[in-house]
Amino acid sequence: MAAMNSLVLLSLLPVVLLIASGFAAGRAGWIRPVAIRDLSNLVFLLLTPALLFRTMSRVHVEQLDFTPVAAYFLAVVILFGGTLLVQGFNRRAAVLALAGTFSNTVMIGIALIGLMYGPAGLVTLLTLVSVHSLVLLTSATVVLELAVVHEQRQGAAGSLAGVARHPLATVLLALRNALLHPVPLPIMAGLLFAQTGWAIPAVIDKPLELLASAFGPLALVLVGVTLANTPVGKHWRTALALAGVKNLLHPLLVFGLCRLLGVGGLPMTVMVVAASLPIGANVFLFSQRYQVAEELITASVAVSTALALVSLTLVLLLLGPTA
Numbered sequence: 001m002a003a004m005n006s007l008v009l010l011s012l013l014p015v016v017l018l019i020a021s022g023f024a025a026g027r028a029g030w031i032r033p034v035a036i037r038d039l040s041n042l043v044f045l046l047l048t049p050a051l052l053f054r055t056m057s058r059v060h061v062e063q064l065d066f067t068p069v070a071a072y073f074l075a076v077v078i079l080f081g082g083t084l085l086v087q088g089f090n091r092r093a094a095v096l097a098l099a100g101t102f103s104n105t106v107m108i109g110i111a112l113i114g115l116m117y118g119p120a121g122l123v124t125l126l127t128l129v130s131v132h133s134l135v136l137l138t139s140a141t142v143v144l145e146l147a148v149v150h151e152q153r154q155g156a157a158g159s160l161a162g163v164a165r166h167p168l169a170t171v172l173l174a175l176r177n178a179l180l181h182p183v184p185l186p187i188m189a190g191l192l193f194a195q196t197g198w199a200i201p202a203v204i205d206k207p208l209e210l211l212a213s214a215f216g217p218l219a220l221v222l223v224g225v226t227l228a229n230t231p232v233g234k235h236w237r238t239a240l241a242l243a244g245v246k247n248l249l250h251p252l253l254v255f256g257l258c259r260l261l262g263v264g265g266l267p268m269t270v271m272v273v274a275a276s277l278p279i280g281a282n283v284f285l286f287s288q289r290y291q292v293a294e295e296l297i298t299a300s301v302a303v304s305t306a307l308a309l310v311s312l313t314l315v316l317l318l319l320g321p322t323a
Contacts, residue, residue: 012316015112016309018217022224033229036222043219048106049186050211052129055122056190057200064127068258068267072128072275073135075253076101079245084143091147091292098140098286099300100245103277105129107223108308111216112277113270116316124270130187137282144290226281227302235299242296243279243304247311251276269319276315278304 025031031039080097087093103109105128113125193200200208232239254275258268279301287297 012112012116012313014115015108015220018111018220019224019227019305019309022221022226023228024224025221026225026228031225036226036229039218039222039225043107043215043222047211047215047218050208051110051215052126053186053190053193054200054205054208054212055119056126056187057193059123059191059194061191061195065124065267066127067261068124068263068271069128069131071257071261071263071268072254072271074257075250075275076136078253079250080139089147089150091144091151091290094140094144094147095283095287095290095293095297096242097143098136099242099279099283099297101250102136102140102280102283103132103246103250103274104223104280104305105132105274105277106280107219108305109274109277111220112312113273114216116273117266117270121266121270124267125274126187128271128274130184130191133184133282137286140286144286148290223305227305230298230302231295232299232302233295235296236303238296239299239303240307242300243307246279246304247276247307251311251315272319273312273315276308276311278308 022031079101083097083100084093087096105125109125109129110122113121117124199205251272255268255272258264258271263271279297281301284294284297284301287294
């Protein structure tokens with residue numbers, strides 16, 4: 001037991017220290033708020049595709065198991081639908097539902113799973129990542145567009161009069177944006193390349209390896225810098241409740257559904273850890289676009305990320321390094 005706890009803490013400690021170093025750099029003004037977008041673009045548009053393509057270029061489709069992913073998304077459906085039932089069918093409820101179910105699987109998840117469970121765990125996570133944004137962001141877009149129409153009919157949509165689109169146009173636009181994205185695109189490209197049986201030439205593979213190795217540290221430092229520049233203010237109580245749903249209730253549901261569907265071992269562990277990750281930044285972009293709960297979502301992302309240092313430690317200790 002002591003050895004297991006030691007392994008968990010040794011794996012999580014670099015994540016904590018890198019986020020803390022980014023937070024300190026942000027507070028000290030070494031990385032200014034105006035530079036955050038550029039750093040984010042560097043991580044998402046250059047380092048992320050290199051890591052995802054290189055990892056999946058060695059994986060054959062028959063090695064992928066989507067049963068754990070099914071358990072994960074069943075939990076998402078329960079939480080998302082439950083939030084709409086409790087909060088009502090409107091833009092605010094839809095954004096809160098997305099916040100309670102959309103994990104930061106890339107910037108924190110990939111680095112953490114890679115450290116904890118190595119290539120096998122990373123392949124399991126990337127199987128989820130390959131459809132995570134596609135399913136959740138597309139579904140959320142459709143729900144939000146329908147909520148806008150519903151509010152307009154009730155005379156409550158206000159300044160969003162020009163946002164609503166035809167439902168078919170909404171679905172097609174959401175699918176296009178989800179597919180032409182720096183996360184699912186390199187995963188699909190890597191899988192297609194793997195099926196050819198070819199190997200990446202060394203002259204290309206080495207730069208990809210160097211870019212991929214830079215992803216984890218820079219992404220985690222960026223999380224810390226972002227936290228240092230994110231106000232929480234008067235919304236901290238509601239933000240804490242929303243973070244509790246995301247960081248604690250979501251993984252608990254995933255764990256129960258994995259057991260129900262007969263998923264165990266490393267796949268279950270990776271899915272539960274993925275569910276316990278903090279709220280992803282894409283939720284804030286949705287709140288901005290639909291002009292709803294922007295301050296609350298900003299505060300929730302910050303609180304959820306800070307809470308994750310505790311909730312992830314708890315989950316990892318309970319599940320163990322190879323549960």
